[in-house]
Amino acid sequence: MLILKNIAHLIVDSKTVLHSVDLLVEGDRIVKIAPNLPVPDGAEAIDCSRCAVLPGFVNAHTHLYQTLLVGQRDDLSLAGWCDQVLTPPITALYGKIPPKERERFSYLWTAVGICQMLRSGVTAFFNMDINYAQDGMFRAAKEANVRGYIGLELADLFLSDEKGLRRDLAEVERLLKTYPETCVVTPSEPNLCSEAALSALSALAKQYGALIQVHVDETAREAAQCVSERGKTELEYLDSLGFLSPRFSAVHGVHLTKREIELAAQRGVTVVYNPKSNAKLGSGVCPIPALNQAGINISLATDGPASNDRLDMFEEMRFGAMLQKAALSNPKAVTATDVFAMATTGGANMLLLDAGELKEGKLADFSILPLDNPRLAFGTADLISTIVYCAESGDVRDVYVGGKPALKNGVVTGFDESAVTKEFYEILHRLLDEIQALSK
Amino acid sequence: MLILKNIAHLIVDSKTVLHSVDLLVEGDRIVKIAPNLPVPDGAEAIDCSRCAVLPGFVNAHTHLYQTLLVGQRDDLSLAGWCDQVLTPPITALYGKIPPKERERFSYLWTAVGICQMLRSGVTAFFNMDINYAQDGMFRAAKEANVRGYIGLELADLFLSDEKGLRRDLAEVERLLKTYPETCVVTPSEPNLCSEAALSALSALAKQYGALIQVHVDETAREAAQCVSERGKTELEYLDSLGFLSPRFSAVHGVHLTKREIELAAQRGVTVVYNPKSNAKLGSGVCPIPALNQAGINISLATDGPASNDRLDMFEEMRFGAMLQKAALSNPKAVTATDVFAMATTGGANMLLLDAGELKEGKLADFSILPLDNPRLAFGTADLISTIVYCAESGDVRDVYVGGKPALKNGVVTGFDESAVTKEFYEILHRLLDEIQALSK
Structure with missing residues (x-):
């Protein structure tokens, strides 16, 4: 089980934002959204104060x-x-x-x-x-x-x-x-x-x-x-x-x-x-x-x-x-x-996928975006506008898919990003001269 | 004095890129661009290997x-x-x-x-x-x-x-x-x-x-x-x-x-x-x-x-x-x-300013951009294209103006950024409700 505590701004969908709520995940679904939910025994709790939580x-x-x-x-x-x-x-x-x-x-x-x-x-x-x-x-x-x-x-x-x-x-x-x-x-x-x-x-x-x-x-x-x-x-x-x-x-x-x-x-x-x-x-x-x-x-x-x-x-x-x-x-x-x-x-x-909105019963696919950066500090005025016009790749702190982490505190969880990147570019650089010669 | 050593890619202007050179600054001007320059006594040396140096x-x-x-x-x-x-x-x-x-x-x-x-x-x-x-x-x-x-x-x-x-x-x-x-x-x-x-x-x-x-x-x-x-x-x-x-x-x-x-x-x-x-x-x-x-x-x-x-x-x-x-x-x-x-x-x-290009005699206004990020890893194929289409605010490591630092290792040198930001938003938040009420 996973619980997001003290979510400053929960973006339900493009038209609805909730403030100061918690979100409980069981299995791969969102089961409860409400203020002040108790943290179940054994659940992982993530503090989301000063953060927006967005549908994936x-x-x-x-x-x-x-x-x-x-x-x-x-x-x-x-x-x-x-x-x-x-x-x-x-x-x-x-x-x-x-x-x-x-x-x-x-x-x-x-x-x-x-x-x-x-x-x-x-x-x-x-x-x-x-x-x-x-x-x-x-x-x-x-x-x-x-x-x-x-x-x-x-x-x-x-x-x-x-x-x-x-x-x-x-x-x-x-x-x-x-x-x-x-x-x-x-x-x-x-x-x-x-x-x-x-x-x-x-x-x-x-x-x-x-x-x-x-x-x-x-x-x-x-x-x-x-x-x-x-x-x-x-x-x-x-x-x-x-x-x-x-x-x-x-x-x-x-x-x-x-x-x-x-x-x-x-x-x-x-x-x-x-x-x-x-x-x-x-x-x-x-x-x-x-x-x-x-x-x-x-x-x-x-x-x-x-x-x-x-x-x-x-x-x-x-x-x-x-x-x-x-x-x-x-x-x-x-x-x-x-x-x-x-x-x-x-x-x-x-995708005919039961996701895209953060509502009870939906798949727990979401990201967590801290709003501390001055670029995003106006989040409360019109959060969707701020996210669309001001946020950038790299502002996201965590990504969860089906209730499980894919990015945690900015680190990719599934594999060693730097090792994977290094290996890819090593192979690629072997080919790069040939690719460049061909794409003329 | 300031010397940029081992510049992987020096962008002279939008049409010219030099590779593997050093750049010497005296006072507020660029005085020498060449490979393997000696580091003068007392000069600050900045390593720019794996970096592009850009006109400001x-x-x-x-x-x-x-x-x-x-x-x-x-x-x-x-x-x-x-x-x-x-x-x-x-x-x-x-x-x-x-x-x-x-x-x-x-x-x-x-x-x-x-x-x-x-x-x-x-x-x-x-x-x-x-x-x-x-x-x-x-x-x-x-x-x-x-x-x-x-x-x-x-x-x-x-x-x-x-x-x-x-x-x-x-x-x-x-x-x-x-x-x-x-x-x-x-x-x-x-x-x-x-x-x-x-x-x-x-x-x-x-x-x-x-x-x-x-x-x-x-x-x-x-x-x-x-x-x-x-x-x-x-x-x-x-x-x-x-x-x-x-x-x-x-x-x-x-x-x-x-x-x-x-x-x-x-x-x-x-x-x-x-x-x-x-x-x-x-x-x-x-x-x-x-x-x-x-x-x-x-x-x-x-x-x-x-x-x-x-x-x-x-x-x-x-x-x-x-x-x-x-x-x-x-x-x-x-x-x-x-x-x-x-x-x-x-x-x-x-601005009628003797800058905008990195050439000997010009003002030493430039930024240093590491190319380690996978987004920028193709820098050598067409560096200007990569910078224009792939780089983003935050990729820049250092900024020098007239040979003096304004951003060093990602940190603003002139004032305490977080203190300044906090103070600004404290004043602003006092006004925000009134501003929002007025902008309807």
Whole structure:
């Protein structure tokens, strides 16, 4: 049992803050929230005076293998970036690392990414990654005690042949069987996948009841290409293959048409907002107010660390609000409350997870953020605003997932962060010259 | 004497990085940059292996008194924000604090702001503040060993009567005489000042050779109001009063016309880019590529802590680049190099200060940033990009201004940061309820 004592500010959800309460956890759930709860025998008690306790953030879309590529190249559009930065080194990687080291390497890049995310209060993340010993990624998330939803990013028209596709589909099915709770189905993008691949993945997702996530209408070029080649907009095309349901999330959605927005609303689809990545790649600005008006669930994400380049949900929230205000010349376009909801309940809804709010009966996924820093000292005036506009990765002291610690007093509990980081960069620096030579 | 030894990466300017060199400071200047310099007798030596050494950032526009108002209200346009959030409590302040406490209070809010800025590598800042015991502000900057350019923000049509104007003009002249190096002339905004006030300030600035800064064309409404009431665009109007020269900076410039851009270029005026503030208030997006094309000097700023709400030049740089890429749907619109130049040479140019680059003969204004953090570990691939997109306030270890420390091993040297912070918030919390009641 775990009890948070003297919580100065308990953020129930984006609209409700309680003051001076305690919170009791039994097993992986919050069982009681009230002032002055007695500390049960044997319970661990954590003092939360002068702290805010926040629902855990969901980083709803990332690609942690891109930790390999941070800082390699900027100022490219998505297509140019994929061609010049992403694909050559990633393709080369398959040959550069001895097979017996692969599981370790994928473990390491996932662990390095998780350390960064924990410091910004993330309790769950959704990751599309390359077909590269994915078991290492699941292992890192499990050891870190973070809810890591991980899928193999399929792009058979881009990266593989027919034999490769058969091998990848078999691997997806193996992973779905091995990690039934957190393995997800992730075709990269409609234009990058054959219809055979998409149909097979749609069937697998149905069979295993898995969550599905696909890049949709990220750039105007992709949106137009789908219409031209498949005769349908991306979301309509995916719907024709049976993808759309509340288990489906459309990443980016920058160029969704009016009809696609209606369709997303009808099917209960989530749209994942990636403001910094969309901005950096010049992809455009996701039409958040229109999505809100249509009643669509919206989650928030950093995207991969090579197009952001940080995994900081606080910065993502404020950028997400400010970008809309700027794009629409309207300071009310998207508020702090809106983006806080995307990062919490929006993410939990996408994962069909009984979390995202701190209420009795909900999963005990939360972070603890001391408000002593002068940057945060106005917490009591409008706490959600202060957190959205002033907090940063590193301000979080503790992260608990299902009532168990993942970050405690700023220290990652699941593994030795500095050892993991050192090992990752040792392997990487062996490859760095080759990667840089390839990404020209 | 001071010598930086074994500098892993010395950022000379936005386009040049040297590796494995030493840097020798004598007095307030950099006198030698070369590998393996001997340590002179009695010199302090600082090990900079695994560190980047950066030219000091100039925060080219802020209002530190707004530390009083952080987190009070969001989602308002500039006009609504001034009317509802800014003016009532600020006006009330004059009566709330006993006169003998005023100098101390203004000292404290300046000190609190300086602590935040130092952590993001700021060595100089330009502050427009209220007429409230400004000596305290100059004192805080001097004690902190930061170049604090401070002006009294005049807005006589908005805030005072004729008698108040006479008193304020006398105060400006007193400050110009008392602080000849760093006192600046700052009419708030053409629409908020009488022509009598502007003419008097223009004359004072000429007489004392002072820098001048004015809010120009921040919102479409202000730009239109000036044309309607004064028969000229803001910059043309200010030019007709003799303001425009290389000593003049126009803050925001979001709605500059083509003719105003030509005029700014002709007169050698600086435009101050405030991307986050402009975004948050929905003011629009400053036309940076057009300003660049016209050859205008551009500096970068956070604006005040109530419309940002952080004083973090790293975040401001990346937001400044990303906002342009997003607004123009062009990933090349503004690069990491561009915004780094705005934060360094652009700022130094605005201040007519022989700094902004780390070269022999220049002022020794720099920060030291360790690259050990995994977020920054790719520093060697493209250091400027890594710093712009990945670094954050708090990553800076040391800040030196004119060869003397202002931040050393993360500790502010000029005063006791925690004592100053505690005292500021104690006074503030006495006022907070009243301020909140007034800003409704």
